[in-house]
Amino acid sequence: MIHNSTDVIIKTVARIFIPFIQLYALYVIMHGHYSPGGGFQGGVILGASLILLLITHGERVAMQRISENWITILFSLGVLIYAGIGTLCLFFGGNFLDYGVLAPLLHVSPAAARSLGILGVEIGVGIAVMSVMVSIFYNIARSGPYRNKGTTARRES
Amino acid sequence: MIDFLYGIGFGLCFLVLVVLYRGIFGPGVYNRIAAVSAVGTKTLIILLIMGFIYNRVDMFIDISMVYALLNFVGTLAAAKYLEMEK
Amino acid sequence: MNFWHVLSILFLSGGLFFFATATLGLLRFPDFYTRLHATGKGDTLAVFLCLIGLAFYAGFSLSCLKIIFIAVFMFLAQPTATHAISRAAMKSGVTPWTKEDATK
Incomplete structure (x- = not known):
């Protein structure tokens, strides 16, 4: 059980930074085709922002913001977006993840359809990675009374 | 100017090796957390200088910003996890 | 070697000096x-000076603005991390050094 941090400075600074970290993660996802980034890296940064909320404000506040039911829905939704776009390309006569055949559906040229398809897939991957990271951390945080009796940490003499 | 940036980069790499002494021999765990945070701060500047030397600044700025974020979150998490009751 | 490059060299040297003393x-x-x-x-302080020096070197562009964002973030986040480590050590019972320890 991760307790609330009783310190004003850490809670205030975390509260200032979390929206900006999430905005930066969205920037990293969107600019994956041009600069280092993409779906996986952006998802990790989004997960890091929620983990920051968890370790500074405690488990109760974080679970009120995003409960475990929502996390389960979100990672299924991420995989559904990825596989859904791929299968939609199958229905229109192309191969799996062949975005060019979606051009008449979106009323754009095939090159622009490929760009939009990659963007959609990256968004799905980002949502899935974020929710899996947060779910693993919730699972670790629930485990047991061993938190304050670290066996590897020794006190300085 | 590029030679000057090379000099700063080598100086910072030497300082990272010096700080690792405190990371290996520090008595107790809190000295080691402070040393790791210091190494992360110097690595941020080394990454930016590499970006200027290779003349691709836009790429390395995003990488160094992500590294600053993760260093901050990692230090907070380590300090909270390794805290022991008296 | 115009004026901005000279200013950048000054700030970077100051940053390296503070890194060395730290x-x-x-x-x-x-x-x-x-x-x-x-x-x-x-x-x-050293990170702030180094980043301002590199921002002067990059010229007036989008990269300069992004480097200033990183500088502001480090200026706010690094003291908070130091405070968190110090508070964790205080709770665990690490005692400060007093003058009697020096004479032992």
Whole structure:
């Protein structure tokens, strides 16, 4: 059980930074085709922002913001977006993840359809990675009374 | 100017090796957390200088910003996890 | 070598000097809390000066603005991390160094 941090400075600074970290993660996802980034890296940064909320404000506040039911829905939704776009390309006569055949559906040229398809897939991957990271951390945080009796940490003499 | 940036980069790499002494021999765990945070701060500047030397600044700025974020979150998490009751 | 390059060299040299003194403090101080003073304050100022120097070198463009964002973030986040480490050490019972320890 991760307790609330009783310190004003850490809670205030975390509260200032979390929206900006999430905005930066969205920037990293969107600019994956041009600069280092993409779906996986952006998802990790989004997960890091929620983990920051968890370790500074405690488990109760974080679970009120995003409960475990929502996390389960979100990672299924991420995989559904990825596989859904791929299968939609199958229905229109192309191969799996062949975005060019979606051009008449979106009323754009095939090159622009490929760009939009990659963007959609990256968004799905980002949502899935974020929710899996947060779910693993919730699972670790629930485990047991061993938190304050670290066996590897020794006190300085 | 590029030679000057090379000099700063080598100086910072030497300082990272010096700080690792405190990371290996520090008595107790809190000295080691402070040393790791210091190494992360110097690595941020080394990454930016590499970006200027290779003349691709836009790429390395995003990488160094992500590294600053993760260093901050990692230090907070380590300090909270390794805290022991008296 | 125009004016902005000279200013950038000055700021980068100042940043390297503060990094060196902070590292010397981390090695030579007698107690954990004094070492944390050295690395927390010295590293923050040194990173800020180095980043301002690199922002001058990059010219007036989008990269300059992004480097200033990184500088503001480090200026706010590094002292908070130092405070978190110090508070965790205080709760765990690490005692400060007093003058009696010097005469032992």
